[in-house]
Amino acid sequence: MKKGIHPDYHFIDVKMTDGTVLRTRSTYGKEGDTLALEIDPSSHPAWTGGSAKLMDTGGRVSKFKKKYEGLGF
Numbered sequence: 001m002k003k004g005i006h007p008d009y010h011f012i013d014v015k016m017t018d019g020t021v022l023r024t025r026s027t028y029g030k031e032g033d034t035l036a037l038e039i040d041p042s043s044h045p046a047w048t049g050g051s052a053k054l055m056d057t058g059g060r061v062s063k064f065k066k067k068y069e070g071l072g073f
Helices: 057-067
Strands: 010-015 021-026 034-036
Touching: none
Parallel strands: 010 034
Antiparallel strands: 010 021
């Protein structure tokens, strides 16, 4: 590998939606930073079998539904 062209690869903490923390290596941020997830394998329907619902952050889903409520979806 060429020297000086690759990003710094260091340890960070990843905070899941249920509060658990996973320590991993990443190029995100700097050493010791925490990445807080809004969607992770414990809350996303693709991994939970569809039993969990996605959180509507910012009201985007309700805004979409209101905009197109008269079209019969």
